[in-house]
Amino acid sequence: MTDPHAQGNALAVLGLLAHTELASFSRLAADAVAAPALDQRLELSRMAAMAMGRLELVDSRVTDLGSGLQAAMGPFAGALVDLDARTAPSTWTERLLNAYVGYGVVDDFCRVVAGPLDPTTRDLVDEVLADDGHAGLVVETLAGAGTRDGTLASRLALWGRRLVGESLGAVQRLLADHPALRDLLVQAQGSGGVPGDAQQRLFSTLTAEHSRRMERLGLTP
C-alpha cells in the first residue's frame, strides 16, 4: 500500500483495535481474579490470554504496514479509560456481562470503519473480531441466571442499556478526536451523506448489534 492517506487510516483502525484488545486483556484478567470459583477463573484467564493473541495478530499487520505497535496505539491511549470508569461493575453477574458484551460496540465500530481499508487489513480486522465471544461458561452462567431469577434479569437488562449508552458515548468521542475515523465512516456509508447523518446511521447499527447480543443471553435489550 503506497497511498500514505490510506495507510494512515489503516493504522488508525489497527491502533484502536490493539488498544481494545489490550484493555480487554486487562479487564478479563481482573475479572478472573474476582471469580468465585476455579473453573470461572480459568475460563476468564484463558479469554484474557486470547485477547493478547489477537493483539499479536494486529501487531504483525502494523509491522507489515511499516509502523510499530506503540506508535499506532499511542493516539488511542486513554480512549477506553473513561468508558471503563463509567461502566465499573458492582456485582459478579454485571462483571460477566461486561466480559461478554465487553467492548462489543467498539468492536462493531472497528468493523464498520475497517470496511473501506485495503482488503488485507480489512480481513485481519474481521478475523480478530470474529475470534471473540467463545465464552461458553460466561454465556451459560448469564443465560441461566436470567432464566431463573426475574429480578436479576431486569437488573442485567438495565446494566446492558447502561453499557451500550456509555459505549456509544465512547464511539462519539473517538469520532470527535480522530479525523481518520470520521473519514472512514463517511467512506463506509457511501459519499453524499452529511457527517451528522452518518453518525446517526452508525449508532442505529451499533445499537441493533448490541440488542442481538443481549437477546442471545435471553435478556431484554
Added chain:
Amino acid sequence: MTDPHAQGNALAVLGLLAHTELASFSRLAADAVAAPALDQRLELSRMAAMAMGRLELVDSRVTDLGSGLQAAMGPFAGALVDLDARTAPSTWTERLLNAYVGYGVVDDFCRVVAGPLDPTTRDLVDEVLADDGHAGLVVETLAGAGTRDGTLASRLALWGRRLVGESLGAVQRLLADHPALRDLLVQAQGSGGVPGDAQQRLFSTLTAEHSRRMERLGLTP
C-alpha cells in the same frame, strides 16, 4: 504410568505448577495495568499471556495422566495467596522485582520435586520452567536502576531478601500440607537422610538459586 502412587505424586507437582502459572498470570496482568508506560504494559501483558501458555502445557500432561486440571489444582488453591499478601510490592521497581524473581523459589522447588517423576512429566516440568524470565525490559530497567542509584539498589536488595524469606516459608507450608511433595523431596535427595535434613539441604539450594537471580540483576543477594 500404571503405579497409582507415582501418578498421584506427578499430579501433585503438576497441580502446584499449574497454580504457580495461574498466579503468575494474575500478578503480571495486575503489574501491567500499573505500568507507567505503554511499552512496559505491553511487555508485562505478554509475559502474563505466556504464563497461560505454560499452564496449557501443564493441562495437557494432566489430561494424559487421566486427571483434570481443576482436580489437580484443587489441593493447592490458596497456597500462594498468603505469599502474595506478604510480598505485596509498594513501589514500581519492587513490583518489577516481584515480576522477575516471581515465584522463582517455588519454581525451583517444583524442579527439585519433579526429579524423581516419570521422564515425560519431568521433561514437561523442565520445559515449562525453562520458558520463564524472557523479560528483557524488566531486567534492563532493574539492572539499570540498580547501577544508577545506590539507595534504590540497597532497597531492592532488601526487598529481594524479603521475597526469598517469604518464599521459603511458602515452600515449608507446601511440604507440611502435602505428603506427596515430602515423599518426592526425600526421593530426590536419595534415601537414608532424615526429613529435617532433606529440608535444610533443599533450602540451601533454593537460596543459592535466588542469589544467582539477584546477581544477574547486579543486586546484592
